[in-house]
Each structure stands twice: as C-alpha cells, then as structure tokens.
Amino acid sequence: MSTSVPLIVRLLASSVSVAGRAGKIVRDVMSKGELGIVEKAKDDYQTEADRSAQRCIIASLSSQYPKINIIGEEDNPDNEGDVCSDWLTIDADKEVLCLECPSELQGIKEEDIVVWVDPLDGTSEYTQGALMLKRDPWERWKMYLTHPLISIKWYLSLLQSHYGFLEHVTVLIGISVNEKPVAGVIHQPYYKNVGSENKTGRTIWGLQEIGVGGFTPAPPPNSLIITTTRSHSNPVVEKALQVMNASQILRVGGAGFKVLQLLEGKASVYVFASPGCKKWDTCAPEAILSAAGGKLTDILGHNYKYGASEPRPNKTGVLAAVNADLHNYALNRIPQELKEKLANK
Numbered sequence: 001m002s003t004s005v006p007l008i009v010r011l012l013a014s015s016v017s018v019a020g021r022a023g024k025i026v027r028d029v030m031s032k033g034e035l036g037i038v039e040k041a042k043d044d045y046q047t048e049a050d051r052s053a054q055r056c057i058i059a060s061l062s063s064q065y066p067k068i069n070i071i072g073e074e075d076n077p078d079n080e081g082d083v084c085s086d087w088l089t090i091d092a093d094k095e096v097l098c099l100e101c102p103s104e105l106q107g108i109k110e111e112d113i114v115v116w117v118d119p120l121d122g123t124s125e126y127t128q129g130a131l132m133l134k135r136d137p138w139e140r141w142k143m144y145l146t147h148p149l150i151s152i153k154w155y156l157s158l159l160q161s162h163y164g165f166l167e168h169v170t171v172l173i174g175i176s177v178n179e180k181p182v183a184g185v186i187h188q189p190y191y192k193n194v195g196s197e198n199k200t201g202r203t204i205w206g207l208q209e210i211g212v213g214g215f216t217p218a219p220p221p222n223s224l225i226i227t228t229t230r231s232h233s234n235p236v237v238e239k240a241l242q243v244m245n246a247s248q249i250l251r252v253g254g255a256g257f258k259v260l261q262l263l264e265g266k267a268s269v270y271v272f273a274s275p276g277c278k279k280w281d282t283c284a285p286e287a288i289l290s291a292a293g294g295k296l297t298d299i300l301g302h303n304y305k306y307g308a309s310e311p312r313p314n315k316t317g318v319l320a321a322v323n324a325d326l327h328n329y330a331l332n333r334i335p336q337e338l339k340e341k342l343a344n345k
C-alpha cells in the first residue's frame with residue numbers, strides 16, 4: 001500500500017478489509033457450532049466469535065499502525081499474542097484508498113488516533129440466532145409432524161425470526177481523532193446480497209467531510225419510526241419511547257444495526273435511555289451517521305468523547321437521528337426528570 005495515501009484514508013481502507021475478515025471469522029465460528037459462551041456480567045455475554053474477531057482486528061491493525069491506540073471490547077488475557085497468519089489482514093480496500101483526505105485530518109499522526117473495536121455487536125442476537133441454526137433439520141420436521149397444532153406458517157415465521165436475528169450482528173471499527181469520531185466501518189456478516197452478486201455480508205464506511213459508502217442511503221420514513229433495543233429494555237427505556245409519539249417502534253439488536261436502519265430509511269430516530277452501550281458500540285456508528293448528515297449524542301444532547309482515557313460506558317444513553325431537526329424533536333420530548341435520573345445514576 002502506498003504511504004503517499006494520507007494516514008486516515010489508509011487506516012479506513014485497512015479497517016474495511018479487516019472488518020470483512022473478522023466477519024468471516026464470525027460466520028465460521030457459527031458454522032462450527034461451538035460458540036464458547038462466557039457470561040461476563042448479567043445479560044452480557046462473550047463468544048468465541050467475539051474473542052477471535054477481536055484478535056484478528058487488533059493484530060492486523062497494530063502490525064501496520066503500531067503507534068495507534070486500539071481499544072477493543074473483549075479482554076483476551078490468554079491469547080493476546082496468539083494470532084494465526086490466516087487472520088492477519090494487511091489488504092486495504094481499493095475504493096476507499098482513492099478517497100480524498102478531509103482537510104482537518106491531513107497532518108495527523110498515529111499517536112493522535114484512538115480506534116474503538118467492537119468485534120461483534122449484537123452478541124445476544126448472535127447467540128439466539130445460533131439456537132435455530134443448531135437444530136437438526138430432521139428434528140425440525142419431527143417437531144412439526146408430532147405437533148399437529150403448529151401450523152407450517154407459524155413454524156416458518158418462528159424460523160425466520162431466529163434467522164433474522166443474525167442480520168442484527170455487526171463488526172464495528174471506529175476511528176477517533178482529538179476525542180471525536182471521524183471515520184468508521186460497520187460490517188454486517190449475515191447481510192444477504194440479492195441479485196447477481198453471490199456473496200454474504202457487506203461493509204459500510206463513513207469519513208468526515210467526505211461521505212459514506214458501501215450501501216445506498218435512503219431518505220427517512222414519512223412518519224416517525226423509532227428503533228431501540230430488543231434485549232436490554234427496562235422501565236426508563238420504555239418511558240423514553242412512550243413520550244416520542246412514534247408511529248412505529250422497531251426493536252432490534254446492536255448499536256451498529258440500529259444506525260444502519262437510520263441510514264437506510266427504515267427508522268428516523270434511535271432512542272436508548274439506559275447506560276448499557278460503551279464507546280466501542282457508538283464510535284463507528286456515530287462517525288458514519290455524522291458523515292451522512294445525522295447526529296448521535298447521549299439522552300441529554302451531549303456529545304460523547306472518544307479519547308483513550310474516557311470511561312468506557314455511555315452512562316447517559318444514546319439518542320441518534322437522521323438529521324439535526326429530528327434529533328432536536330426527540331431531545332425536547334424526553335422529560336427533564338428522566339434526563340436527570342440518567343445523569344445522576
């Protein structure tokens with residue numbers, strides 16, 4: 001790769017390639033069927049796919065950019081240095097390498113950059129998607145035959161909903177400079193490309209001032225459609241949804257997938273009034289959403305900072321929208337007492 005390409009563009013191009021490699025690891029772990037689930041805390045799981053994908057990403061990026069501070073979600077105490085050569089990816093996406101460098105980022109050095117890695121966003125949906133894939137096809141038919149009350153339609157919709165969860169899984173690589181997310185990658189390992197392309201997965205990228213790529217942006221829906229958590233709700237999260245006066249609420253997994261829904265016109269606002277998300281969940285989505293003209297803040301309307309010493313949790317929740325007007329609308333709808341409740345937690 002030519003070193004005449006500006007650092008931020010090279011790093012984004014490398015991140016696009018390595019995110020695709022990590023996505024293949026995520027699919028391979030699922031195909032082997034041994035997920036190696038570990039419970040890190042209540043409702044907070046890690047699988048072999050989270051661990052391996054992170055090792056692949058961090059080893060690949062740090063071998064090429066040794067002075068960049070790379071922070072990943074998972075602790076891998078046993079295997080930090082153990083990365084097979086097949087995982088080391090030094091390719092760079094050719095289309096991204098041709099991008100212009102934003103004027104503000106022309107002189108930056110590796111030391112100025114912090115990269116936030118979520119090797120698998122939507123672990124809960126990944127493990128639930130696995131439940132259905134694991135079941136033997138013959139067992140499935142037996143279940144149908146021995147339960148005459150279960151209609152084929154009902155069974156197919158159940159199957160679809162579990163397979164559908166895998167679509168929520170993403171690999172996130174967020175690039176921040178001076179505490180601000182400036183570029184990012186969302187890779188969706190289970191996205192099914194329709195048409196002539198016979199490949200699974202897609203990679204979406206964004207770069208400040210330059211724009212977004214890897215998908216076709218769509219205008220927001222005509223009515224207010226909110227996207228929110230499906231696996232980490234609580235009464236405060238629900239209260240913040242009720243006050244929005246939305247025409248529809250979509251409950252899906254992962255911060256990456258919810259921001260994809262905003263970018264693709266499936267929803268207009270993402271509301272999560274709870275502290276569960278961390279910096280690696282929001283860095284890449286925020287960078288891409290801002291590059292597309294959207295906005296992501298906490299529930300109080302404040303920007304998160306992405307310096308290496310910042311606390312990991314996004315304590316005051318997530319509020320994102322496809323544009324500043326809708327963000328403002330949603331921000332004004334959230335009652336002050338709810339904002340205070342989160343801020344004082």
Ligand SMILES: Nc1ncnc2c1ncn2[C@@H]1O[C@H](COP(=O)(O)O)[C@@H](O)[C@H]1OP(=O)(O)O
Nearest residue numbers: 044120121122123229232253254255276277281
């Ligand atoms: N209470 C929580 N504990 C751990 N992770 C959380 C929690 N809430 C949210 N997250 C992380 O934020 C992402 C978005 O949340 P949600 O899907 O609930 O909207 C989750 O996929 C998860 O990331 P990850 O799957 O990478 O651990």
Ligand SMILES: [Mg+2]
Nearest residue numbers: 044045073123
């Ligand atoms: Mg996790």
Ligand SMILES: [Mg+2]
Nearest residue numbers: 118121122281
């Ligand atoms: Mg995550």
Ligand SMILES: [Mg+2]
Nearest residue numbers: 073118120121
């Ligand atoms: Mg994760």
